[in-house]
Amino acid sequence: MSASVKSLLSILTARGPHAVLRGNLGIAGQPGVVYTPEKGLNLPAVAFGHSWLTGAGNYRRLLEHLASWGYVAAAPDTERGPIPSHLNLATDLLTTLDICAGVRLGSGEISVDPKKLVLAGHGMGAGAAVIAASQRDVAAVAALYPSPTAPSAESLAPEIDVSALILAGAADVDTVNSNAVPLAAAWGEGTILRSVDRASHNGMVEGRRALAALGAGKHEPRTERLTRALLVGYLNYQVLGDKKFKPFADPEAEIPHTRIIDPYAVDEEPEQPPKLPLLQLVQALRK
Numbered sequence: 660m661s662a663s664v665k666s667l668l669s670i671l672t673a674r675g676p677h678a679v680l681r682g683n684l685g686i687a688g689q690p691g692v693v694y695t696p697e698k699g700l701n702l703p704a705v706a707f708g709h710s711w712l713t714g715a716g717n718y719r720r721l722l723e724h725l726a727s728w729g730y731v732a733a734a735p736d737t738e739r740g741p742i743p744s745h746l747n748l749a750t751d752l753l754t755t756l757d758i759c760a761g762v763r764l765g766s767g768e769i770s771v772d773p774k775k776l777v778l779a780g781h782g783m784g785a786g787a788a789v790i791a792a793s794q795r796d797v798a799a800v801a802a803l804y805p806s807p808t809a810p811s812a813e814s815l816a817p818e819i820d821v822s823a824l825i826l827a828g829a830a831d832v833d834t835v836n837s838n839a840v841p842l843a844a845a846w847g848e849g850t851i852l853r854s855v856d857r858a859s860h861n862g863m864v865e866g867r868r869a870l871a872a873l874g875a876g877k878h879e880p881r882t883e884r885l886t887r888a889l890l891v892g893y894l895n896y897q898v899l900g901d902k903k904f905k906p907f908a909d910p911e912a913e914i915p916h917t918r919i920i921d922p923y924a925v926d927e928e929p930e931q932p933p934k935l936p937l938l939q940l941v942q943a944l945r946k
Contacts, residue, residue, distance in 0.1 A: 664906050665915055671888035675728030680765055684733060687758045689751060691715055693733040694726035698768040703775035703798070703898045704731040704759040706752045706791075708784025710864065711806070714739045717864050718781070724887045730894065731759050731771050745783060745808040749790035752778055756795070774798065775898050779890070780805075781863060786812040789842070793818045799897040801890055804828055804860040807838045813845035822849035824893045824908070826886060827920065828858040836860050844922035851910045853889070853917045858882040885916055 677696035684691035692715045696702065705725055709715060715722075715734035725732035735751035738744055760773045779801035780788035786808030792800045793815040800823040805812060816823075823846055827839035832854050843852035862879030863886045892907030906912035910919065 664912070667892060667904065667906070668885075668888050668915055671728075671891050672884050674724065675726075675891075677727050677729055679723050679726040680769075681723075682764065684735065684755065684758060687762055689735055689754050689758055690737055691733060691735040691751075691755060692722065693731065693759070693764065694722045695731045695764050695769050696726055696729055698765070699729060700768075700770045701772040701775075702729060702731050702769065703777065703894065704733065704756065704771040705777040705779050705894070706755040706759065706788075707732060707734040708748055708752050708778075708780030708787040708791075709734060709736075709739075710780075710782025710784050710804075710861070711743065712739070712741065713782075713864055717866055720865055720883065721863070721887055721890075725891065728891050728895070730777075730891075731764065731769065733759055743783065745787050745790060746810070748784065748787040749794070752780070752787060752791045753795055756797075777801065777894060777898060779803065782806045782860065783808055786838075789815060789819070789823075792821070797821060799823070799894060801893065802826070802839070802842060803863065803886060803890070804837065804858075805839055805842055806836055806860065811838070813838060813842045816842060816846040819846070822846075822897070822908075823851070824890070824897075825850060825852045826889060827852065827854045828860045828862060828882070829854040829856050829918070830859040832920070840920065840922045843920070849910070851893070851908065852920045852922055853914070854920050855882060855885055855889075856916045856918070858885070889914070889917070 682693040715736040722732040738748040776797045777799045778788040781803045785802035785805035789812035802825045862882035892904045895901045896904040896908040
């Protein structure tokens, strides 16, 4: 692992060089928020989908972080209830991209390059981003700690030509809450699947959420910071073509606090302890 990767990760964890503006997507007819650099023309744009029982407000720092690094970052604030429509959220993500690309933002000093559009999301929002990407060409897709959706993201991934960054929490990558491994396997060559050390799939959610009172979905500041850095590093190379950040888009590169996962690897059955004959087992229990 090179010192330069460690240094870049540290830089990306910090806020970028741009002052950030906040706007309301509702003015253009789509409930949601948009964060932009103070000014800039032909900028890249990221439409971000929220997870289950969260909203755009639970990702404020992530969206601000993207904007501080020169991205227009917008998030629809729909499908927040207990029975959301993943298809509708995907449609809202596409509408959000249309607004970003078709409307002069701010005081007219901000515009988006239609060739630099990104679909991203967390949890069910990651699945919605994949569904949306199967309907429209984009420059990149980022599925952060994805969870199962209907239709399944992995059934649509083979139709998507662009590669993707897929992150999974090391704490629960093998549970039913995560479909990161089958999604990466279905997507195929060029897709990056990384597990984040000591992270859970809900750790990046900011503030209060509906299940926090039950002990689920607690915020993990370390997970949030590292996720922001990995996302910006990946997009800086994949979308902007900045070769300095190539390790973040390299499926074999070592990055601190993460591990590359081979989605095609088959885990071996754990070794079982030798079985005692029934009589010996009973005798052992009596001692």
